[in-house]
Amino acid sequence: MTKTPLIEIKNLTKEYDGDIILKGIDLTIHEDEFVTLLGPSGCGKTTLLRIIGGFDTPTSGEVVFKGKDLIQIPSYKREINTVFQKYALFPHLNVFDNIAFGLRMKKVPESEITERVNRMLKMIKLTDFANRRIDSLSGGQQQRIAIARALVNRPKVLLLDEPLGALDLKLRQDMQYELKEIQREMGITFIFVTHDQEEALTMSDTIVVLNDGLIQQIGTPVDIYNEPRNRFVANFIGESNIVDAVMIEDYKVKFEGHVFECVDRGYNPNEAVEVVIRPEDLQIVDKEKGAFTGVVDSVIFKGVHYEIIVMVEGREYIVHSTQSAEVGSVVGMIVAPADIHVMEVGI
Amino acid sequence: MVNKWLSRCYLAIMFLFLYAPIAVLIVFSFNESKSSGKWTGFSLHWYEELLQDSQMQTALFYTIIVATLATAISTVVGTFTSIGIFKLTKxxxxxxxxxxxxxxxxxxxxxxxxxxxxxxxxxxxxxxxTMLLAHIMFCIPYVVLSVLPRLYAMNPNLAEAAMDLGATPMQAIRKVVIPEILPGIMAGALMAFTMSIDDFVISYFTAGNGVTNLSIEVYSMAKRGIRPTVNALATIMVSFILVSVLISNNLSIKKKREV
Amino acid sequence: MHESTKRLSYPYIVWISIIIIIPMLLIFLYSLIDPSDGNPMAFRLTIDNYVKFFSPIYISTLARSLWIAVWSTLACLLLGYPLAWVIAQCHPKKQSSLLLLFIMPMWINMLLRTYAWISILGKNGILNNILEFFHLAPVDIMYTDFAIILGMVYNFLPFMVLPIHTAIAKVDKNLIDAARDLGANNRQVFSKVVFPLTLPGIITGVIMVFLPAVSTFVIPQLLGGGQFMMIGNLIEKQFLLTGNWYFGSALSMILMIFILLSIWLMKRFDSDGQAGGALPW
Structure with missing residues (x-):
């Protein structure tokens, strides 16, 4: 798949009431890409989305869309549509009229409107609901209508601001799947904002991790999960054990008094680093066979696995294992070289 | 920017419209002559006359006493009534x-x-x-109408939680429900006071001969031509209102700071 | 709260029965009594009082009241909506002060404020003094329909602004963003989203202005110089001047019917707008 850049964001900043919300964002978004802006609340992800949508203007920086400066174009003339956080469906219009709103603004002939809206209703499986009032619908139905209302305009880019936040778990998972499907079928770029890392990992082609107004890491879900660039990303994406370590030489890192083989290189000899190990990558073995040992502190059954906390000289290790361990027993732990992720300290 | 300037202008014109008559009342309370259209010179003459005018003072007294009593009674009755109405069958x-x-x-x-x-x-x-009864009659509905929505917005478990913790129904109302709906009660009281103090027609028909209030006084005076003593009285009222608004504003700002 | 708290409303039910329901029934009863009998205890029922109303002078009085009330309401709406809009766009802290400034004049006696307009608009009033200063021809506004409408707008404008402001303040800002996002320009955002959503506020405002406007007798008395009769003046005259309570009651009933009818009409209009269905754009 050759990727054509669609939106280029250059050194974007936003100041609001004396607070700097975006501190210089550089980001390129490609055609047909599913991009997720991931971060905790207050990290600036919604602001970034609102700037792309045209509801906020940046303090400085550029947003280029298909080679044109997007900031100068008012939101109602952009080929971009938004699915709002709480849907923002018009309460005075019924389902059909809500979806038809954008087409009517463009003065599309009424016969074509009927056809396109009905097709949308069919897609979201709400054909019988055309004349219903918005407040008579469930959250999940409102959600689909909000998506249909945006998509019926055939935008180049669809912005989604935590659209699944108000739904319960089961519905949310169904919608994640459906959204991904829609995106693939229609060939539209999706920019999706969420604070839910699982959602981000499931749906995205590219994840942009934001914190404190800055991009922490850009990459595929696999990259982000397996090769977090810093402590923040490692902590935010799933559970992880982060350990102080020393890079002895290329491919050799020392922590817990043991030199491990690893796959990382390019650090100075004896440079202090941090090592990330995912809980499922730690393996509990007999204490003689372990690279290092610890005492089992607690065991909690989590359904698919046991969550075992092992204390090693006062430091806590989280281990996910399909096998239980006895609390109070001394165990050994090993980890495969590919599962040791070395990162620089304090980025 | 043009828009902002335009809306400011509009706001200014509308406030000018609303306050022009009041400004006229104030300015001509200091006029030397009886005219309320032509300025002839500064004097405090009408304020002196107001001090001598027992009829005007009585009217003012009745206006205030009726408004205060009607507001107090309708606020209390209206509040408890609303709590009762809330539990009535459909x-x-x-x-x-x-x-x-x-x-x-x-x-x-x-x-x-x-x-x-x-x-x-x-x-x-x-x-x-009769005048007081009439005022209470038209004041209570406003209290009920501003308290009821608050009751509906209230978490229905609040009073139950209070009773669960040992409060009697009356205590639950006093300690939990009323504090919760207080903004509605205050709004209702303010509404009742405004309606009562501004009323003319109902007072006019129910006060009879012995009793007057400010509105009735002004109305009967309007037929013969209004004396500027009324302007002087209006000026005093405006200053009184301004002072109390400023005080209550300062108090609420202080309160917010403490919080 | 416990079921038994409903008893708190019982005293009020007794109170409203005596002071609201009985008086209304009294009006109804008196409107049906033959005035020639004189003795209300030995009355004879008749519809003569209503028949009497259907003579040209009384009909034209009602028509005139409606006419002036409609114009006043319209003027309040046209002036009040932009005003409520401007206020709603201000900073929340500033908004409450502005609204307070709006209500404050109501605490100063309404008759006084209305009377002050005579000083402004009168033949030798302030307005004409200003015009004279600029060597402009004086205007004679006092004691005209215009003066009455102006007095009504002045007195009732807050009743229009407050509910509309509440309605505008309630409009979810996201809905406006959403409309823009879907391609609506400023004008379309207003006509397709903001206006329909604030319609309930407009309707409340219209009712709140129309009601006192159609029935007031003070404002026409003061600013119309008493020479322009409205239905309110007519009722007042029956009770305080001619002493014909029976005809006065019939007039009150007719006025009430008109008001209930107009409220019903307005409310229906409102629920139609809310009910949805494919709207003709």
Whole structure:
């Protein structure tokens, strides 16, 4: 798949009431890409989305869309549509009229409107609901209508601001799947904002991790999960054990008094680093066979696995294992070289 | 930017419209002559005369006392009534609310003649009591209408939680429900006070001969030409209102800071 | 709260029965009594009082009241909506002060404020003094329909602004963003989203202005010089001047019917707008 850049964001900043919300964002978004802006609340992800949508203007920086400066174009003339956080469906219009709103603004002939809206209703499986009032619908139905209302305009880019936040778990998972499907079928770029890392990992082609107004890491879900660039990303994406370590030489890192083989290189000899190990990558073995040992502190059954906390000289290790361990027993732990992720300290 | 300038201008013009008559009242209270159209020179003459004018003072006294009593009584009665209405069965509730709504939507003149006929039929002596009863009649609905929405917005478990923790129903109302709906009660009281102090028509028909209030005084004066003593009185009222608004504003700002 | 708290409303039910329901029934009863009998205890029922109303002078009085009330309401709406809009766009802290400034004049006696307009608009009033200063021809506004409408707008404008402001303040800002996002320009955002959503506020405002406007007798008395009769003046005259309570009651009933009818009409209009269905754009 050759990727054509669609939106280029250059050194974007936003100041609001004396607070700097975006501190210089550089980001390129490609055609047909599913991009997720991931971060905790207050990290600036919604602001970034609102700037792309045209509801906020940046303090400085550029947003280029298909080679044109997007900031100068008012939101109602952009080929971009938004699915709002709480849907923002018009309460005075019924389902059909809500979806038809954008087409009517463009003065599309009424016969074509009927056809396109009905097709949308069919897609979201709400054909019988055309004349219903918005407040008579469930959250999940409102959600689909909000998506249909945006998509019926055939935008180049669809912005989604935590659209699944108000739904319960089961519905949310169904919608994640459906959204991904829609995106693939229609060939539209999706920019999706969420604070839910699982959602981000499931749906995205590219994840942009934001914190404190800055991009922490850009990459595929696999990259982000397996090769977090810093402590923040490692902590935010799933559970992880982060350990102080020393890079002895290329491919050799020392922590817990043991030199491990690893796959990382390019650090100075004896440079202090941090090592990330995912809980499922730690393996509990007999204490003689372990690279290092610890005492089992607690065991909690989590359904698919046991969550075992092992204390090693006062430091806590989280281990996910399909096998239980006895609390109070001394165990050994090993980890495969590919599962040791070395990162620089304090980025 | 042009838009902002335009809207500021509009706002200014509208406030000018609203306050011009009040400014006129104030300015001409200091006029030397009796004219309220031509300025002839500064004097405090009308303020001196106001101090001598016992009729005007009585009217002011009745206006304030009726407004205060009517507001106090309707706020208390209206609040407890609302709590009661809240628990009524659907049919009775609809009936009470509809009747409660009547004084709000009926023209003053109709309410006034209706009350006059009632008091005449009951052979009551027209005076302070009839006027006060009339004011309470049209004040309570406003209290009920501003308290009820608060009750509906309240978490229904609050009172139950209080009783669960050992409060009697009355204590639950006093300690939990009333603090929760207080903003509605205050708004209702303010509304009642505004309606009462500004009322003319209903007072006019129910006060009888012995008792007057400011509105009645002004109305009867309007036929012969208004004396600037009234302007002086209006000026004092405006200053009083301004001072109390400023004080209450400062108090609420202080409160917010403490929080 | 316990079921038994409903008893708190019982005293009020007794109170409204005596002071609201009985008086209304009295009006109804009196409107049906033959005035020639004189003795209300030995009355004869008749519809003569209503028949009497259907003579040209009384009909034209009602028509005139409606006419002036409609114009006043319209003027309040046209002036009040932009005003409510401007206020709603201000900073929340500033908004409450502005609204307070709006209500404050109501605490100063309404008759006084209305009377002050005579000083402004009168033949030798302030307006004409200003015009004279600029060597412009004086205007004679006092004691005209215009003066009455101006007095009504002045007195009732807050009743229009407050509910509309509440309605505008309630409009979810996201809905406006959403409309823009879907391609609506400023004008379309207003006509397709903001206006329909604030319609309930407009309707409340219209009712709140129309009601006192159609029935007031003070404003026409003061600013119309008493020479322009409106239905309110007519009712007042029956009770305080001619002493014909029976005809006065019939007039009150007719006024009430008109008001209930107009409220019903407005409310229906409102629920139609809310009910949805494919709207003709």
């Amino acid at each position: 049919k009775t509730k609809a009936f009470v609310l509809n009747v409660n709504y009547l004084p709000v939507i009926s023209p003053d003149i109709v309410l006034a003649v209706a009350l006059m006929m009632l008091f005449k039929t009951l052979k009551m002596k027209f005076g302070f009591t």
